[in-house]
Amino acid sequence: MTSYIADSAVFIMGNCNVDNSLLITVPSVVDELKSKDSVLRFDLAKEEGLRVEWPEPEMEKEVREKAEQTRDSEELSKTDLEILAKALEHREKAVLLTDDYAVQNVAVQLGIQVKPVAQKKIKDVLIWQKQCIGCKKTFEKGEECPICGSPLKKKRKKRLKSKSHKES
Numbered sequence: 001m002t003s004y005i006a007d008s009a010v011f012i013m014g015n016c017n018v019d020n021s022l023l024i025t026v027p028s029v030v031d032e033l034k035s036k037d038s039v040l041r042f043d044l045a046k047e048e049g050l051r052v053e054w055p056e057p058e059m060e061k062e063v064r065e066k067a068e069q070t071r072d073s074e075e076l077s078k079t080d081l082e083i084l085a086k087a088l089e090h091r092e093k094a095v096l097l098t099d100d101y102a103v104q105n106v107a108v109q110l111g112i113q114v115k116p117v118a119q120k121k122i123k124d125v126l127i128w129q130k131q132c133i134g135c136k137k138t139f140e141k142g143e144e145c146p147i148c149g150s151p152l153k154k155k156r157k158k159r160l161k162s163k164s165h166k167e168s
């Protein structure tokens with residue numbers, strides 16, 4: 001049976017039509033629940049069978065490495081990394097429920113199935129790079145341009161994969 005790895009959005013939005021007994025999440029997800037309603041939804045889900053599991057360190061390491069490659073690492077919170085690690089561990093039989101763009105991007109690269117909670121799913125995988133706001137040269141990383149000293153800004157580099165784009 002398919003399980004669902006629940007991002008904080010599942011409890012914040014409260015409109016995902018998945019049975020609570022099929023949900024798995026990580027303990028730190030609670031840190032991202034700011035509203036009373038979302039905390040109530042989380043508690044109710046736990047009563048109805050939501051599993052709260054610690055992520056495995058080896059999985060977290062793999063997620064972190066992948067996020068470095070796609071330049072998503074600075075967008076990911078501790079909870080995001082843990083959610084991704086949990087989804088990676090259950091990759092064979094689980095779907096990750098998330099609306100977070102960076103989380104979706106890394107998940108797709110790790111071969112994790114993703115289902116959006118409220119937003120549309122992204123179609124393409126993006127690689128980020130840094131561009132100088134002064135001389136417009138692009139770099140892999142860094143905060144300051146080594147040529148002219150201006151600040152570097154994050155910029156999309158390329159799409160790795162796109163689903164059947166029809167050009168007519």
Ligand SMILES: [Zn+2]
Nearest residue numbers: 132135145148
């Ligand atoms: Zn420059």
